[in-house]
Structure formats: C-alpha cells, structure tokens
Amino acid sequence: MYSSYTRAAGEANLGPRPDAGQPRSGSRPVGRGETPKEGEIVTSDELVRCLREQGWRTAVVPGARLADLRREIESRRAELDPAYLAIVDRNLEFEVAGSTPAVRSLIVVAVPHACARATFTVDGEARAVPIPTTYCHHAEVHAEVAAAVAAALAPAGLWAAPLPLPEKLAAVCTGLARYGRNTIAYVDGCGSFCELVTCVSDLTPGIDPWTGPRLLARCDTCEACRRACPTGAIESDSLVLRGERCLTLHNESDRPFPEWVDPAWHHCLWGCLRCQRCCPEDLALRDEVAEAASFDARETRLLLGGVDHALLAGEPTLRDKLGELGLLAYDDDFLGIALSRNLKAALAAR
Numbered sequence: 001m002y003s004s005y006t007r008a009a010g011e012a013n014l015g016p017r018p019d020a021g022q023p024r025s026g027s028r029p030v031g032r033g034e035t036p037k038e039g040e041i042v043t044s045d046e047l048v049r050c051l052r053e054q055g056w057r058t059a060v061v062p063g064a065r066l067a068d069l070r071r072e073i074e075s076r077r078a079e080l081d082p083a084y085l086a087i088v089d090r091n092l093e094f095e096v097a098g099s100t101p102a103v104r105s106l107i108v109v110a111v112p113h114a115c116a117r118a119t120f121t122v123d124g125e126a127r128a129v130p131i132p133t134t135y136c137h138h139a140e141v142h143a144e145v146a147a148a149v150a151a152a153l154a155p156a157g158l159w160a161a162p163l164p165l166p167e168k169l170a171a172v173c174t175g176l177a178r179y180g181r182n183t184i185a186y187v188d189g190c191g192s193f194c195e196l197v198t199c200v201s202d203l204t205p206g207i208d209p210w211t212g213p214r215l216l217a218r219c220d221t222c223e224a225c226r227r228a229c230p231t232g233a234i235e236s237d238s239l240v241l242r243g244e245r246c247l248t249l250h251n252e253s254d255r256p257f258p259e260w261v262d263p264a265w266h267h268c269l270w271g272c273l274r275c276q277r278c279c280p281e282d283l284a285l286r287d288e289v290a291e292a293a294s295f296d297a298r299e300t301r302l303l304l305g306g307v308d309h310a311l312l313a314g315e316p317t318l319r320d321k322l323g324e325l326g327l328l329a330y331d332d333d334f335l336g337i338a339l340s341r342n343l344k345a346a347l348a349a350r
C-alpha cells in the first residue's frame with residue numbers, strides 16, 4: 001500500500017512513516033524553578049535558531065492548535081472525495097498514542113529537499129525519469145528531523161516526538177508556508193521543494209504565529225499551474241484541487257489508470273511535477289535535481305516486467321537501488337504493478 005494524503009486534501013504525500021513514537025518522560029523539566037545550563041534549549045526561539053543552523057525553517061505553536069487543525073480538516077470534508085478522506089483518516093493522527101505527557105507545543109519543520117532523478121536504460125539509451133520531492137528518502141528525512149528536534153530539547157529535559165499530521169495545512173496555518181493555487185505549500189527560501197515534518201513537545205511555545213491557511217500573493221494574478229495541469233485538476237474559480245483528477249492519486253495507486261487518463265501525461269516515476277515546475281515561485285530552485293539510482297538494461301527490464309520482494313532477495317544490487325529510492329517499504333502490489341506501470345508510462349511518454 002502506498003499511502004498518500006493527496007493534493008485534494010491540500011497535503012503532500014505521506015509515504016511510509018516512522019512510528020509516531022512515544023514522548024520521553026521522566027526527564028528534568030527546565031523552567032520550573034531551575035536555571036537552564038548554558039547551551040540548553042528552553043525556548044521556542046532557541047529551537048528555531050538551532051534548527052535554522054541546519055538550513056531548516058521552523059514554526060512552534062501551542063499544542064492546543066492541534067484541535068484547530070482537526071477542525072480545518074473536518075470543515076473540508078464535504079469538499080473532499082471519499083477516497084481521499086479514507087486515506088486521510090488512515091494516515092492522520094492528532095494525538096500521540098499511549099500514555100502522553102502534556103503536549104505543550106506543535107513544531108513544524110521545513111527541510112529543503114530537491115527533486116530526484118533516476119536513470120533507466122532502454123535500447124542502449126539512458127533515460128532519466130524525475131521523482132518529486134516527497135518520495136525519495138521521505139521516511140529518513142522525517143526520522144532525522146524528529147531525532148534532531150528531540151536531541152536539541154533533551155539536554156533541558158524536554159521531550160519531542162513525531163506526530164503524523166496534515167503537514168501542509170500545519171505549515172500554512174503556522175505561517176511557515178503559504179498555499180499555492182495548486183495546493184502545494186511554499187516555504188520562503190525553498191519554495192515548494194521541501195519536506196514538512198510535524199512533532200509535538202512539552203516545550204513552552206512563544207508568541208503564537210498561527211495565521212490560518214493563506215494563499216501566495218502571486219496566485220492572485222497567475223494561472224500558470226492551472227494551464228500546465230493536463231487533467232483539469234486545478235480550476236480557475238476554486239482554490240480546492242479536484243483531487244480525483246490529479247495524476248498523483250492514480251499513479252500512487254496499484255489500480256489501473258482510469259480511462260480518461262492519457263498515459264502520455266505521466267512524466268515522473270510517480271507523482272507529477274507539472275504544476276510545480278511551471279510556478280514562478282519555484283524558478284530559482286526547480287532545476288536543482290539530486291541524481292538517484294541508475295538502472296542498467298537488465299535491471300530496467302526486470303522493473304518493467306514487475307518485481308516483488310522475493311525476486312529482489314536474489315537481486316541485491318537492484319534491491320539496494322530501489323532502497324535508494326525509498327521503495328523497499330512498499331508491498332509487492334506496489335512494486336509489481338504500480339512501479340512497472342508508471343515506469344512504462346513515463347518512458348513511453350518521453
């Protein structure tokens with residue numbers, strides 16, 4: 001199963017996730033009568049600065065904002081396709097599981113993350129196929145950020161734990177990002193090419209930067225993404241994406257493409273970049289691409305024919321390359337059906 005909280009719901013691909021994890025407890029809470037030691041992070045501003053040193057942007061809002069996020073999602077239910085809602089309900093957590101120390105803050109972190117490009121070999125020719133930002137190393141980035149936030153707070157006896165949330169909505173509501181007309185979240189400094197990670201903590205929040213969802217000012221006078229979308233998913237008179245029309249929904253699924261989908265529209269291994277690559281907000285960053293795995297002719301043939309985990313057990317090199325693309329977390333249906341179908345479509349469309 002390939003999990004995705006789709007564009008229709010205003011969210012990025014969730015992909016495989018690390019466990020939500022449990023908050024750490026039993027540590028020394030600072031700020032309740034104790035003086036923090038030098039270097040200990042005890043305020044949200046200090047955490048924001050610390051993570052900024054890694055090139056990440058961060059917003060910290062009160063934990064009570066979790067309820068606002070849930071209300072936002074609930075208020076959109078009527079607009080959303082039931083298939084999307086099923087995915088949303090399956091993926092989104094608004095509470096930390098298990099026995100939970102008090103959640104005092106919600107932390108949203110934006111990590112710049114370029115698109116990737118895998119290369120396949122067909123008829124002796126190397127063929128590059130793009131992979132959008134949120135697919136490669138998605139789980140690793142989320143785990144790294146969650147670990148970094150927890151490590152930054154731990155010396156002061158504070159805990160932090162990852163909590164899967166509607167990340168784009170969380171980012172735009174906290175003021176960390178703005179929605180584009182294409183319902184992608186844009187963050188200052190990295191545009192739409194970033195991973196968004198959400199954690200909760202007992203860190204005391206500072207001034208609440210909550211803004212609610214906001215649209216990029218540029219979208220008032222721009223329709224480039226609507227014109228670039230081949231499926232009509234972006235409408236001129238609505239800011240709600242027609243998710244059932246978005247290619248991402250269909251090429252992440254192992255079900256056959258609907259008849260109305262022209263396979264020539266596919267240009268990525270999965271997902272779709274057409275409404276990002278045309279966006280003037282992303283001009284400076286859209287050509288940044290991370291080279292991912294390269295597959296020789298035999299490996300390409302195997303992938304086109306459909307692979308599964310049993311086959312990959314006897315193909316360690318191919319297995320490692322798929323691991324580089326973050327694909328080993330997926331089941332045989334995804335590997336054998338969706339990957340093969342998407343690759344055929346992307347190669348045929350070029």
Ligand code: SF4
Binds near residue numbers: 182216280281
């Ligand atoms: S392409 Fe134009 S309308 Fe679409 S998100 Fe970018 S700025 Fe907004």
Ligand code: SF4
Binds near residue numbers: 229231234273
């Ligand atoms: S351009 Fe692609 S990703 Fe964007 S809305 Fe259209 S189908 Fe979806």
